[in-house]
Structures are given as C-alpha cells and as structure tokens.
C-alpha cells in the first residue's frame with residue numbers, strides 16, 4: 001500500500017513541528033509549502049537527514065509550487081501571521097483572510113480530494129473561508145482548536161490535582177477565542193468528576209472549589225495569550241501541532257476518535273451555517289458524526305455567546321474581503 005501524503009501549507013513554527021511529528025510517527029510522506037522560497041526545502045532536507053537517527057521512512061519535500069501538493073490525502077494549513085503580544089486572534093483577520101483566500105485556491109486546484117485541517121487564526125473565520133472557497137464537503141474541511149483548548153484545560157486540571165494528565169478528560173467547546181466554553185461539569189479524572197476531587201482537596205469548601213475551577217477556566221481561555229506574552233515573538237507551536245496531528249491520525253488510521261473539532265453546523269446545537277467547536281467522531285470519512293451534548297442552561301448560554309462572537313467575526317471577515 002502506498003504511503004499517505006500530507007501537505008503542510010505554511011512552513012513556519014507550527015509547520016516545522018507538524019513535519020517532525022508526521023515523520024516520527026510515520027504518518028506518510030510530507031510536502032511543506034511556503035511562499036518563502038528555499039526555506040521549506042531547507043527544513044525538509046534537515047529533517048530528512050535525521051531519518052537514520054530517528055528511524056523513520058518518509059519522503060519529505062519542501063516547495064513553493066502548489067503543484068507539489070497534488071495527490072495529498074490531508075492538507076494542514078498554518079499559513080498566516082501569528083499574534084504579537086497584546087494582540088487578540090481576531091486582530092489577524094484582515095491579513096490572514098487574504099492569505100487564506102490564496103491558499104484555498106491552491107488546495108482546490110491541486111488537492112481536490114484532500115481532508116483539510118485549518119490551524120491559522122482567527123480559526124473559526126479562516127476555516128469558514130476555506131470551506132466556502134474550496135467548496136469541499138463539510139466532512140472534509142475542519143478547524144483545529146478544541147483539541148488544543150481541551151488539552152490545555154486538562155493540563156491545568158492535572159497540575160491542580162497532582163494526577164497524571166493521562167487520566168484527565170475535559171472538553172472545551174465553542175469558538176477559538178475569549179468566549180470559548182470549557183465544560184466544567186463533565187471534566188473528570190478517570191470518571192471521577194473534577195468537582196468531587198476539588199471538594200475533597202479543599203475539605204468541602206465550595207467557595208474555594210469554585211474559585212479554583214474558575215481560575216483554571218480563565219487560564220484555559222487565556223492560555224494562547226499567556227504563551228504569546230512569554231515568547232515575545234510568535235505564538236504557541238508545539239501544542240497546536242500535536243493537537244492537529246491527533247486529528248490527522250484519527251482520519252488516516254480511521255480511529256473514530258470523539259474529539260472537539262471546529263465543524264460546520266447545519267441545525268445542530270441550534271446553529272445554522274457557522275463553524276463552531278463541537279464534539280465530533282473523526283475517522284476515515286473525516287467528520288463522520290456531530291455529537292450533540294445536552295448542555296445545561298449555563299453552558300447553553302455561554303455556548304450561544306461564543307456562537308454570536310463567531311458570527312460577528314465572520315461578518316467582519318465578509319466586510320474586509
């Protein structure tokens with residue numbers, strides 16, 4: 001069986017880690033495309049020369065020609081500017097929308113059968129634009145945000161409780177911005193609600209429990225910005241790359257993973273025609289199912305606020321284009 005082919009559009013910080021993870025996990029051959037000529041070839045040559053040491057078989061190629069992405073099974077898009085300290089993801093809208101328009105054209109022409117995973121920010125708007133411009137079915141065009149936001153929430157829970165993050169399950173829904181919705185009620189450690197574990201830790205002091213939970217939720221919402229501030233130049237790249245790779249693996253290996261993914265809703269959750277983060281089943285057909293969770297009144301209210309923010313963002317994008 002021929003190897004799968006993965007195209008990376010954007011060979012910057014996230015693109016580089018994506019390529020390395022694809023190679024280390026032998027997910028397939030990789031083509032890295034970037035408008036900066038030479039750089040993607042340099043990165044892919046450098047990574048190729050680690051193949052003996054890391055022991056992977058994969059052809060890695062850098063390019064500035066869209067023709068080279070032909071036949072890709074999956075395309076991951078990170079093309080675009082990252083945030084600078086003090087910027088919100090939404091501040092990237094005008095610049096990255098123009099880049100996404102070019103990229104979508106390239107994918108449509110040269111990789112018409114690929115699954116497309118968008119990472120570029122502002123995520124919810126960029127994935128909307130890509131789906132509109134490629135015209136690909138909604139099952140094949142999705143955004144990576146929920147896996148990362150949920151991973152961050154899980155990480156903070158594990159640190160707070162002093163347990164292995166491997167046993168933590170927590171999910172974040174909604175848009176990939178300040179209004180994202182960490183679902184506190186269902187967060188658990190191997191089935192035990194995080195609320196119960198916090199109650200035990202703080203001897204039943206429910207004010208303290210709420211205070212700690214709120215702090216973890218707020219840190220999750222601001223986690224990207226926290227990294228941006230520390231880096232001083234650029235935004236998070238290890239964790240976004242790992243999160244996208246989990247999605248690629250679910251698709252290429254038909255894992256049927258239930259993951260929060262930015263998906264086009266057509267009636268689900270009472271939303272019509274917008275991309276928002278919701279739990280989906282991810283397998284060889286892409287988004288195979290959108291899972292409608294029963295949200296309580298508070299969660300529903302926060303989810304609606306988040307959807308309204310996404311709608312506003314998409315309308316702002318329509319104005320700049």
Ligand code: APR
Nearest residue numbers: 010011012013014034035078079080081082099119120121
């Ligand atoms: N086509 C292809 N690549 C492009 C284009 C374009 N039209 N315009 C810019 N690029 C490339 C840049 O040359 C750069 O190499 O996109 C790459 C982006 O890399 P970085 O600046 O290192 O940004 P990165 O940290 O990888 O983040 C990329 O993902 O999480 C989001 O907010 C983040 O929007 C940002 C994106």
